[in-house]
Structure formats: C-alpha cells, structure tokens
C-alpha cells in the first residue's frame with residue numbers, strides 16, 4: 001500500500017527544523033472535513049442534501065443546501081483543535097473567530113467549502129478548495145485585515161475533488177502530490193506523486209457564452225484556438241468546460257490545458273467571477289508548483305495585494321506556453 005496522506009505530510013515536516021506538529025494537526029483536521037464532505041456529496045438525495053437552501057451569500061449567489069452543510073462541516077472539523085486563529089469562507093460574510101472555549105493557533109485558513117455548486121444537483125464533480133496562511137506574529141484576535149496577505153505568503157494550498165473517485169491534491173511549496181481516498185480503509189493514499197503540467201497543450205477551457213463581454217486580447221486568443229490551423233495557429237485545439245474550477249484544474253494538472261475565467265464587462269465593477277482568497281490564490285500556488293503559470297492577464301495572481309475577503313479577479317492559468325501567449329496579447333504582442 002502506498003503512503004497515506006498524513007504519513008506523507010509527517011515525513012515532509014521532518015525536513016522543517018523545529019516543526020511543532022501544528023501544521024500536521026491542521027492538515028489532519030482538513031482531511032477529516034473533506035472525508036465527511038465526500039460522504040455527504042456521495043449520498044446526495046439519499047440524505048436529502050440536494051437542492052437550494054433558499055438563502056444568498058454575500059456575493060448575491062443563491063446558496064445550495066450543500067454550500068451551507070459543507071461550510072458547517074469544515075468549521076466544526078477545524079475550530080476545536082488549537083491550530084487556527086480564524087477562518088474565512090466563501091459562504092460567510094466576515095471572518096469566523098475561533099470560539100472562546102477553544103485554544104487559538106498560529107494559522108489562518110480561507111476556504112471554498114463546495115466549489116462547482118451549480119453542478120451538485122446534476123451529479124457532476126465538485127470540490128473543496130483551501131489556502132493556509134500564518135496569523136501575523138502576536139495577533140490573538142485576528143481581523144479580516146490579517147488575512148490580506150498575497151498568495152506568495154501561502155504555507156499550503158489544496159483541494160479535494162469529489163468525482164468518480166475522491167482525491168486530495170496538496171502543495172506546501174515542495175511540488176504537488178495527489179492522493180486517492182480508499183473508502184474501505186477510510187484514508188487517502190499517494191497515487192499521483194510529483195504532478196507536472198506539460199508546458200504545451202491543445203485544450204482550452206472557458207465559458208464561451210461570455211465571449212461578447214471579454215476584452216480584445218482574450219477574444220483574439222480564443223478565436224485563434226477555435227480556428228486552430230485554419231487560423232494561423234500551428235495546431236488545432238479541443239475545448240472543455242465542466243463549470244467546476246476544481247475539476248478543470250485537476251484535468252490540467254493531469255494532462256495539461258489552459259483555464260480562463262477572464263475579466264469581462266458583463267457586470268460593471270466586477271473584475272471577474274472567481275475569488276482571489278479561496279479560489280485563485282490556492283489554485284495558483286498548486287499550478288505554479290506543478291510548472292504552470294497563473295495570471296490575471298496583466299499580473300501574476302499570487303503577487304496581488306488582497307483588498308477584500310471576497311474580491312474577484314480575472315483568472316488565466318495552466319500550461320506555461322499558452323498562458324504566456326495570452327499574457328503577451330495583453331501586452332500588445
């Protein structure tokens with residue numbers, strides 16, 4: 001049997017001088033949260049968790065029952081053990097302070113408890129995304145301001161993918177590794193060591209229905225992909241759109257590709273759809289650690305200075321040569 005996820009993390013932590021075990025403890029809580037979420041997602045209608053909750057989150061999105069249930073599961077699994085100082089989630093307006101009866105720790109976490117919510121009722125792959133930051137030294141009552149750290153400050157990022165099989169993919173800044181849940185044993189085991197994104201690809205992913213709202217550089221790039229060899233590119237392209245970011249990024253980690261949710265002027269003042277703190281930054285850390293590139297089209301996503309817990313950013317990430325081509329078009333190449 002290959003290494004379990006916890007064994008892998010403990011062995012990795014041995015290389016860190018004075019590692020306290022806090023980080024391993026936190027990962028173990030996150031893993032148990034994702035196992036519980038995998039159970040609920042897998043049971044679906046059998047336990048009455050499909051459908052809308054009839055409420056809206058701060059982003060004005062109608063929440064699914066599972067958006068709320070998975071948020072609760074993630075909080076309950078992580079609030080008690082003393083590794084975290086506070087949490088922030090897509091489904092909560094403000095930060096979640098660790099209740100007074102529990103000790104507070106040195107880490108902060110941002111998470112998207114259920115990514116791809118529009119797919120949950122139609123049984124298409126969904127996921128959970130998380131990003132771990134350090135709580136600033138000496139801060140015992142963190143505020144949202146303490147979370148405003150660029151993606152380069154992330155200690156760890158990961159996602160769980162609830163698909164035909166359940167996987168967790170993680171980076172702590174030493175490459176990217178994928179683990180598959182063995183439901184009989186009840187644990188994740190290393191199945192995808194050292195994942196690498198090919199620098200070239202013939203597969204793009206974008207929601208084409210937004211085309212008329214895109215900026216010229218993206219219009220041009222996608223037009224060329226669609227036309228392929230008949231339009232001046234040296235190769236033809238295939239297209240995919242699952243509408244679950246976790247599933248798109250996992251496909252790209254597995255066989256390459258470029259994923260775009262670019263800036264569009266569909267809604268004034270909205271810089272994109274995806275959120276910096278719990279979608280774009282954690283996925284950028286993972287994609288860059290696997291040899292890919294992540295940009296807004298104009299800036300490296302992980303160098304952005306966050307200004308809000310739920311701020312949205314344009315996202316273009318994946319195979320190096322294609323992302324750099326789109327960035328070049330934004331620079332007028």
Ligand SMILES: O=P(O)(O)OC[C@H]1O[C@](O)(COP(=O)(O)O)[C@@H](O)[C@@H]1O
Nearest residue numbers: 112114115116117118207243244245
């Ligand atoms: O509905 P669209 O425009 O295709 O957008 C799909 C995108 O929205 C998301 O579902 C947003 O995430 P949530 O489901 O967590 O809100 C992404 O996973 C996905 O890439």
Ligand SMILES: [Mg+2]
Nearest residue numbers: 112115116279
């Ligand atoms: Mg999401």
Ligand SMILES: [Mg+2]
Nearest residue numbers: 090112114115
């Ligand atoms: Mg979500």
